[in-house]
Amino acid sequence: MSFLWEKSSSWRWIVRQTRDSKPFFFAFATVCGVVPGAIGYCVMQLTNSSNEQLESELRRNARPDTLMMGRVNKERLGEYLGELQRKEDTNDRYVAALKGETLTRKPYVRIQPTTTTTTTTTPQV
Numbered sequence: 790m791s792f793l794w795e796k797s798s799s800w801r802w803i804v805r806q807t808r809d810s811k812p813f814f815f816a817f818a819t820v821c822g823v824v825p826g827a828i829g830y831c832v833m834q835l836t837n838s839s840n841e842q843l844e845s846e847l848r849r850n851a852r853p854d855t856l857m858m859g860r861v862n863k864e865r866l867g868e869y870l871g872e873l874q875r876k877e878d879t880n881d882r883y884v885a886a887l888k889g890e891t892l893t894r895k896p897y898v899r900i901q902p903t904t905t906t907t908t909t910t911t912p913q914v
Contacts, residue, residue: 807814851859872879885891 803817807817869879869882
């Protein structure tokens, strides 16, 4: 910012105007916030195709792992929304997320310790 302040007289003018005039401040804030948002919205609308034929082709040519992840995400979302509708306690979900785990079963039963199976062989004589 100091570079702009030192080298640009127009930036100094904008700073002085926003400091001295509230209407100019709100106009400048609007130009800096709303105008880029409106331009971004227009670009998204122009580049978003709602072509049904293209969507069906993309879905038909989807990779198997993409389809599997879509099914898994749909199942997890359904489970989570079901828990919310039944007003179940989901605090264990947050605890597990902090530990880097994913919960997919009933509350308080979902986190299951991994069992290590050790096979001992008896020597045959």
